[in-house]
Amino acid sequence: MRFILSLACLALLSTGCSGSGGETTSAGGSSSAKAGESVDPAEVLATVGGEVVTKTEFEQSAARKTPANGKSLSGEEKTEVLDKLVDDKILYLQALESGLDKDPKVQKVMINTLLREEVYAKVRNSDFSDDELRAYYEANKSDFVVPEKVQVKRILLRVTDDRPDEQSKSEAERIRNEVKSDPGNFKELATKYSDGPYKRRGGDLGFISQDGKPGVDQEIVDKAFELDLQQVSDVFKTEDGYNIIYVANKRDKVERTFQQMKGSVLRKLKNERLQEMYDQYVAGLKSGVSVDVDDAKLSAIEVESSARPGLRPGAGLQPGSDGHGHDMPELDGAGPSLNIPAGEGGERAGAPGGGK
Numbered sequence: 001m002r003f004i005l006s007l008a009c010l011a012l013l014s015t016g017c018s019g020s021g022g023e024t025t026s027a028g029g030s031s032s033a034k035a036g037e038s039v040d041p042a043e044v045l046a047t048v049g050g051e052v053v054t055k056t057e058f059e060q061s062a063a064r065k066t067p068a069n070g071k072s073l074s075g076e077e078k079t080e081v082l083d084k085l086v087d088d089k090i091l092y093l094q095a096l097e098s099g100l101d102k103d104p105k106v107q108k109v110m111i112n113t114l115l116r117e118e119v120y121a122k123v124r125n126s127d128f129s130d131d132e133l134r135a136y137y138e139a140n141k142s143d144f145v146v147p148e149k150v151q152v153k154r155i156l157l158r159v160t161d162d163r164p165d166e167q168s169k170s171e172a173e174r175i176r177n178e179v180k181s182d183p184g185n186f187k188e189l190a191t192k193y194s195d196g197p198y199k200r201r202g203g204d205l206g207f208i209s210q211d212g213k214p215g216v217d218q219e220i221v222d223k224a225f226e227l228d229l230q231q232v233s234d235v236f237k238t239e240d241g242y243n244i245i246y247v248a249n250k251r252d253k254v255e256r257t258f259q260q261m262k263g264s265v266l267r268k269l270k271n272e273r274l275q276e277m278y279d280q281y282v283a284g285l286k287s288g289v290s291v292d293v294d295d296a297k298l299s300a301i302e303v304e305s306s307a308r309p310g311l312r313p314g315a316g317l318q319p320g321s322d323g324h325g326h327d328m329p330e331l332d333g334a335g336p337s338l339n340i341p342a343g344e345g346g347e348r349a350g351a352p353g354g355g356k
Contacts, residue, residue: 046082048089053082061085119277128269137258137265144261147209151249152216152224153186154203155179156196158241172235172242179244180232186246195241207251220245 046053190203
């Protein structure tokens, strides 16, 4: 029963259901009344334990029901619509009584709904003129350049108690000679001998820019950029152990025009605007709330990161996330993701260059 109520509460909240005394928001986004607002008595169609079903709410639900006669709802069909709304109110009240509004998942739905209405819906693509987008592009051109990249493959031999320094170095030299004689065997040799985290990928670290890649020693990156295409490095030592790297491929730096990058410019500028509005909105709310933190307890808590090794901060965010763990509308709606993963050149795969 609790599971069913939780789902019902989530469904209600996801369509904008307010707390006690408030009104609901339809799936279409319009609302008959917001929480805390008084309801016009002429709008009240039914009262359920202090919650009201309004005419507007009923009309919105009824509009989604197909009449049996194909023209208009019969009295019986209208009763069915109202009965469902009454059932929802009863389930909502029971969910509150059960404390399901304290469930973190339910609270997140409520937070996301609040942000959509109070922040994200206030910024639209049409708010940004071509002149503003072009000015942003010119001021931030480096953000829209695909940097030079090299595809790096690596074999790492760690120094261990069972394989001391000299033995590790000697083994690395032997493997390096095998690679040198036939670079095509690199994947097989890396899978067999490497102690590195990319062993299962045949030592392939992927394409890396000169700025580096989290989880990859910058010394590896710097050494790779010193090598020519399809060149095998000498054996060299880092903190991890002895290394052999191979530059399998190179990509040149690519600069894109404003027209090519217009969609990306719009996303970035809009994301910044939304971030500013989010910060201002939350700061305004914080000014009226007392926040007490037990610093001693906070310091005593040990937390191990659950982030995957090599994942840069923010890289795991999916489209529709604002960087704070809140959902956001996509680009065509009230607002885009604040961290939309970009492909080469910053454009999402298949995204039009001009935006809307």
